[in-house]
Amino acid sequence: MCPVDLSVATWRKSSYSNSDGGECIEVSDDFAAVVPVRDSKDPQGPVLVFPEGGWSSFVEAVRNGEFGV
Secondary structure (H helix, E strand, O other): OOOOOHHHOOEEEOOOOOOOOOOOEEEEOOOOOEEEEEEOOOOOOOEEEEEHHHHHHHHHHHHOOOOOO
16 A cells, blocks of 8 residues: 555656656655655556665666666
8 A cells, every 4th residue: 555645646757757658757855764666658567665865875876887888
């Protein structure tokens, strides 16, 4: 069960998403302890909910190129 009511979430497109409409994610900054993430091409689809610290670690790893992408 999701720990937050996502019906009140305000979504923003990630600054790392590409501009041609593909491979885009949206995140919500509305919750103090968690970061909901969804596929912008499927806004009614599933949402991944990360603990705030886990999301911050993931973003830092992406910035540092730790995934070889």
